[in-house]
Amino acid sequence: MTETAIRKQKMRAEVLRHETLAPGIRSLELRVPELPSAARPGQFVGVYTGDGAMLLPRPISICDSGDEKELRLVYRVAGKGTAEIAGLKAGEETQILGILGNGYPVEELKNKRVLLLGGGIGIPPMLLLAKQLSALNSGEEKDQSPVITVLGYRDAQMFLREEFEKYAQVFIATEDGSVGTKGNVLTAVKQEGIRADAICACGPMPMLRAVKAYAAQEGIACYISLEERMACGVGACLGCVAKTTREDEHSHVKNTRICTEGPVFNAKYVDI
Amino acid sequence: MTETAIRKQKMRAEVLRHETLAPGIRSLELRVPELPSAARPGQFVGVYTGDGAMLLPRPISICDSGDEKELRLVYRVAGKGTAEIAGLKAGEETQILGILGNGYPVEELKNKRVLLLGGGIGIPPMLLLAKQLSALNSGEEKDQSPVITVLGYRDAQMFLREEFEKYAQVFIATEDGSVGTKGNVLTAVKQEGIRADAICACGPMPMLRAVKAYAAQEGIACYISLEERMACGVGACLGCVAKTTREDEHSHVKNTRICTEGPVFNAKYVDI
Amino acid sequence: MNTDKNNIENMPDLSVEIGGVRLQNPVMTASGTFGSGMEYSDFVDLSKLGAVVTKGVSAVPWEGNPTPRVAETPSGMLNAIGLQNPGVEVFCERDLAFLSNYRTKAAADAVGDGPRVIVNVCGHTVEEYLEVVERLSDEPVDLLEINVSCPNVKAGAIQFGQNADSLMDVTQRIKRIAKQPVIMKLTPNVTDIAEMARAAEAGGADAVSLINTLLGMKIDVERRTFVLANRTGGLSGPAIRPVAVRMVYQAAQAVKIPVIGMGGIGSAEDALEFILAGATAVAVGCMTFHEPATAVSVIDGMKDYMIRHGIERISDLTGAVR
Amino acid sequence: MNTDKNNIENMPDLSVEIGGVRLQNPVMTASGTFGSGMEYSDFVDLSKLGAVVTKGVSAVPWEGNPTPRVAETPSGMLNAIGLQNPGVEVFCERDLAFLSNYRTKAAADAVGDGPRVIVNVCGHTVEEYLEVVERLSDEPVDLLEINVSCPNVKAGAIQFGQNADSLMDVTQRIKRIAKQPVIMKLTPNVTDIAEMARAAEAGGADAVSLINTLLGMKIDVERRTFVLANRTGGLSGPAIRPVAVRMVYQAAQAVKIPVIGMGGIGSAEDALEFILAGATAVAVGCMTFHEPATAVSVIDGMKDYMIRHGIERISDLTGAVR
Numbered sequence A, B: 001m002t003e004t005a006i007r008k009q010k011m012r013a014e015v016l017r018h019e020t021l022a023p024g025i026r027s028l029e030l031r032v033p034e035l036p037s038a039a040r041p042g043q044f045v046g047v048y049t050g051d052g053a054m055l056l057p058r059p060i061s062i063c064d065s066g067d068e069k070e071l072r073l074v075y076r077v078a079g080k081g082t083a084e085i086a087g088l089k090a091g092e093e094t095q096i097l098g099i100l101g102n103g104y105p106v107e108e109l110k111n112k113r114v115l116l117l118g119g120g121i122g123i124p125p126m127l128l129l130a131k132q133l134s135a136l137n138s139g140e141e142k143d144q145s146p147v148i149t150v151l152g153y154r155d156a157q158m159f160l161r162e163e164f165e166k167y168a169q170v171f172i173a174t175e176d177g178s179v180g181t182k183g184n185v186l187t188a189v190k191q192e193g194i195r196a197d198a199i200c201a202c203g204p205m206p207m208l209r210a211v212k213a214y215a216a217q218e219g220i221a222c223y224i225s226l227e228e229r230m231a232c233g234v235g236a237c238l239g240c241v242a243k244t245t246r247e248d249e250h251s252h253v254k255n256t257r258i259c260t261e262g263p264v265f266n267a268k269y270v271d272i
Numbered sequence C, D: 001m002n003t004d005k006n007n008i009e010n011m012p013d014l015s016v017e018i019g020g021v022r023l024q025n026p027v028m029t030a031s032g033t034f035g036s037g038m039e040y041s042d043f044v045d046l047s048k049l050g051a052v053v054t055k056g057v058s059a060v061p062w063e064g065n066p067t068p069r070v071a072e073t074p075s076g077m078l079n080a081i082g083l084q085n086p087g088v089e090v091f092c093e094r095d096l097a098f099l100s101n102y103r104t105k106a107a108a109d110a111v112g113d114g115p116r117v118i119v120n121v122c123g124h125t126v127e128e129y130l131e132v133v134e135r136l137s138d139e140p141v142d143l144l145e146i147n148v149s150c151p152n153v154k155a156g157a158i159q160f161g162q163n164a165d166s167l168m169d170v171t172q173r174i175k176r177i178a179k180q181p182v183i184m185k186l187t188p189n190v191t192d193i194a195e196m197a198r199a200a201e202a203g204g205a206d207a208v209s210l211i212n213t214l215l216g217m218k219i220d221v222e223r224r225t226f227v228l229a230n231r232t233g234g235l236s237g238p239a240i241r242p243v244a245v246r247m248v249y250q251a252a253q254a255v256k257i258p259v260i261g262m263g264g265i266g267s268a269e270d271a272l273e274f275i276l277a278g279a280t281a282v283a284v285g286c287m288t289f290h291e292p293a294t295a296v297s298v299i300d301g302m303k304d305y306m307i308r309h310g311i312e313r314i315s316d317l318t319g320a321v322r
């Protein structure tokens, strides 16, 4: 075995920009000189904190990926690790592990009428997906099959909304009804009578369960991104499994690794 | 008991300047808004690292103390903690515990011919001592009883030398003989025929043992600053004891707390 | 509902009872990390604490171990102090006198109970424990904590705590003569902590406290020596908190007497982990070295938590997660 | 002197021997933290390792525990994977086949021994262990590591490792049928680790490895639940290193067979602590999650240390601090 086999590593990343989008929601733009490959929507990286007491990388989805090895992550300050990460300043360095996970099946979705559903902190990964789908769809289909996005927020403290409007038709749902439909993303889908050939969703578990049920009922393809506590992020520790509806190739039991076989799954094969 | 009883605390400190004086030797100037009192030479502070895995404060002597609640620490990058501290930049904040320990008996040394011996990283605390002694000694005595300092370095990579020259007559000893006397501080004392009424010393243990023996032989007062691993820094954990030649007031065994009864001791009462 | 909430905001009830003694709140200092309170009285208002637990006290002065006695480890520290102490006589005259002032003053000012005084007792033999316990009979001491778990003293001590039979025996003999309620302090260096807690209960203990330190070692690879002169030392700090919480949970499931939990507590959240796992009270140990005001901020944070979650009595949270 | 130094610089001898098997260097991966090597082969060159130790393998596929299975703790982590694995059949076909490539390749390229393959074996009953051991007899496996110390599986397993008699018994029964040398993996959740090491030796073990994880627990105080679905989990990482070094020291003093040390190793310095305390080899566990290249940098750092200190054979350092 030679060094050439090494395709992934823990990488240095330079902070280009770091700003607050809404209360507790931060946008972190990184330049990653050794980025091994282009990012697919739905993939994630592990972000390390600078604190020696916190060993594990924090899984954060890729929200956007520009040229020149740039990555953008949008995250919620949820606990100690993200609070530590939130203190990074432009010009400083951090370390990330990646790129991890599989991502949404963008090629399969080409020229389909795709509905993107993002709830809360599940919104960020949808941005790169909207961008790539929109770029992929060619002239005519673009108008006939626009990328439709429904974004669900708690209240009027929205984030990333304008950026979605560049690539997609955008609907809003808020829990308190202050903007758009009062309710969750599915309330908006039903109220607006949105129809699609496929759904891609990311958000809290109750939303994903409802979306899975809705897609099954409508008989359309549905891809959802799952979350679980992770240790290694690369498939080695078996920390992050999801129950599957059939025995999978790797585990030979009905458990699949979210960090490796996921985080994006065809909803019908996971038991959530 | 009321809040007024609280006289010490863990304090915020702002980094004013942080620079390298010699390879591995850093000078850290801090502004400490809540500094409880003026610093005495030989006293120290506990410096915390920003890393959550390192719980204990690093004891560092006060090298200088200006007006307006400023402290200067000069330290050697010795391990993980000091390496972390070395990364602090001007404008950033850190936390310190203090002011800790007793310090040299400056008042008792007034108008005496005092010899200050600093070896290696034992040099920094001698600076504030030289400054205060020099300020204390009045006109005539100042000339008759100058503060004499012998600084011992490994080689020509010296630090703080010029600053001592403001307050004291300075002799140099280097282990490799590249500057001043070849040997240690005592070699220089003997070679230069320096005589004094009292000695104040700080440096590695072999040097302190030799200085203690020399002072005993010469029959002069001798104050030495001891080092030991510390946990609390305030006298509570009994981690940092030194053997004494008599039972001390606090322990009722022949152990005395370096952080509280010291770090400066009359050499004749400690068993080193 | 609103009035309820207001009541709680005015004063959530933090008081707890151990061996019939009421503590104004469940937060103590862990033995050996707070001297006898004197040293930290410059930093924190002792009268706010639930109790001050003193450094271990023996019948005669103990020298302790040679230095180095402490070493830092990842998110923790090792210590091998070896129970240095001036002996029970000096302790009564000086340290107890100092602590009593806080009780007298609290009573006079009618500001609450003031901190309870818990004396940690150590010895090489059962007889030595008994001597200290007897000497403290008529002193202003609220509770006794018997350290049968110090890993840093060669003879005796920890062996009592690593064998259920001898633990029960020493507990019984102490209980027979003790005037104050007795807390047995357990070592985590055992296969089955529940068995030890049961042995203490069977011996008549009024409470158990745990955990003492985990036996550890650090080696200086550059000098090729042990870092501690004693070779081994006791590991404490946040590093061991998950072990401590687990053991408190297991002990609380095993006995009916109150459990006092400790091991790496640095915040109210940490302390609540122990209480939810089954502890009636908690102690802050070496995190005081990291931040002298830790114990006080644990109390304040606990109060905030209770208000936020609408909890009237802290004792309602004891063992609430099962 | 100069020539000596040059020799060392050219190649300090890192090789060690365990149960008659020569390892090119003393650094392995700890079971369960490296899959079967496949996952990390994107990150590190497996052929540099002393050995790859696989995730625990049982006779039939195991589902493992419900999630959450992992939680971070100060300078450590808890896991309660519950030994999920696809069973020994799939393991032989897929994982062993993958690992064998490295041996074949190393031999072909004549670049050294390549990594040894150590299979970690688990079971609920002695019979289940025996079944796996038997199945592996003719597979390309260099050594067996018997996990009698997993704290996360309800039935059996750890109980073998917490009782000296049953540990000796299971060791004997495995040794009777094993074709490969046998390493017994010990749990730290015992009162006396030396006794356990002696029991394994008495049962005929070729080596012991330690420590497996310390049983721990974490509680989510906001939700008032256990963080892990399994309630308790195994604590690993730098947090436990002082406990692990101490136990390796005690075990090495107690037995003549080689000791493999692990627990929180993240650097060459950490690894050398274990070796100086008495370990013949070491394993890197969850620090690989922090930095996938940890094991390789431990090897490199060890080499540097040997050159710097003029040490020809790493085995000269085993137990050098006493």
Ligand SMILES: Cc1cc2nc3c(=O)[nH]c(=O)nc-3n(C[C@H](O)[C@H](O)[C@H](O)COP(=O)(O)OP(=O)(O)OC[C@H]3O[C@@H](n4cnc5c(N)ncnc54)[C@H](O)[C@@H]3O)c2cc1C
Binding pocket: A044, A056, A057, A058, A059, A060, A061, A062, A074, A075, A076, A077, A078, A079, A080, A081, A082, A083, A121, A124, A125, A226, A227, A228, A229, A230, A263, D071, D072
């Ligand atoms: C595949 C994937 C993609 C994600 N993408 C995003 C994203 O784009 N933006 C975003 O804000 N969040 C995202 N999350 C959630 C994010 O990982 C957690 O909010 C974060 O790890 C919390 O870390 P903390 O240290 O602040 O919280 P703490 O609670 O202090 O963390 C303690 C430990 O638990 C883990 N943890 C806590 N919450 C979660 C969680 N919800 N999921 C997984 N691990 C958790 C942490 O990683 C850490 O190991 C994603 C999670 C996964 C699994």
Ligand SMILES: Cc1cc2nc3c(=O)[nH]c(=O)nc-3n(C[C@H](O)[C@H](O)[C@H](O)COP(=O)(O)OP(=O)(O)OC[C@H]3O[C@@H](n4cnc5c(N)ncnc54)[C@H](O)[C@@H]3O)c2cc1C
Binding pocket: B044, B056, B057, B058, B059, B060, B061, B062, B074, B075, B076, B077, B078, B079, B080, B081, B082, B083, B121, B124, B125, B226, B227, B228, B229, B230, B263, C071, C072
């Ligand atoms: C009263 C006193 C005054 C001091 N003044 C100075 C000074 O002015 N300048 C200076 O450079 N150094 C001074 N030292 C030494 C300084 O404290 C250590 O060099 C420093 O703690 C090393 O920390 P580290 O994390 O880099 O090393 P590490 O070896 O990683 O530290 C590990 C642990 O050991 C402790 N430790 C390591 N070496 C020492 C030591 N020599 N003395 C005490 N504790 C140690 C650390 O504080 C820490 O808790 C003083 C020590 C004492 C006791």
Ligand SMILES: Cc1cc2nc3c(=O)[nH]c(=O)nc-3n(C[C@H](O)[C@H](O)[C@H](O)COP(=O)(O)O)c2cc1C
Binding pocket: B231, B237, C030, C031, C032, C033, C055, C056, C079, C081, C083, C120, C147, C150, C185, C211, C212, C213, C235, C236, C237, C238, C240, C262, C263, C264, C265, C283, C284, C285, C286, C287
């Ligand atoms: C420096 C030090 C000294 C200690 N001395 C004693 C003691 O005298 N008696 C005792 O029962 N426990 C002693 N302990 C143990 C603590 O009381 C406590 O049980 C342990 O440190 C775990 O708590 P922590 O992690 O919060 O420190 C000592 C601990 C430390 C760190």
Ligand SMILES: Cc1cc2nc3c(=O)[nH]c(=O)nc-3n(C[C@H](O)[C@H](O)[C@H](O)COP(=O)(O)O)c2cc1C
Binding pocket: A231, A237, D030, D031, D032, D033, D055, D056, D079, D081, D083, D120, D147, D150, D185, D211, D212, D213, D235, D236, D237, D238, D240, D262, D263, D264, D265, D283, D284, D285, D286, D287
């Ligand atoms: C996620 C995880 C899974 C583990 N699985 C196993 C296992 O299957 N078999 C085993 O013997 N030990 C297992 N262990 C224990 C490790 O091999 C090792 O003994 C322990 O983690 C201490 O080393 P560390 O602190 O370097 O991680 C596991 C540890 C972790 C963190």
Ligand code: FES
Binding pocket: A229, A230, A231, A232, A233, A234, A235, A236, A237, A238, A239, A240, A241, A257, A258, A259, A260
């Ligand atoms: S996080 Fe380790 S397998 Fe997914």
Ligand code: FES
Binding pocket: B229, B230, B231, B232, B233, B234, B235, B236, B237, B238, B239, B240, B241, B257, B258, B259, B260
């Ligand atoms: S460091 Fe605690 S008594 Fe000195």
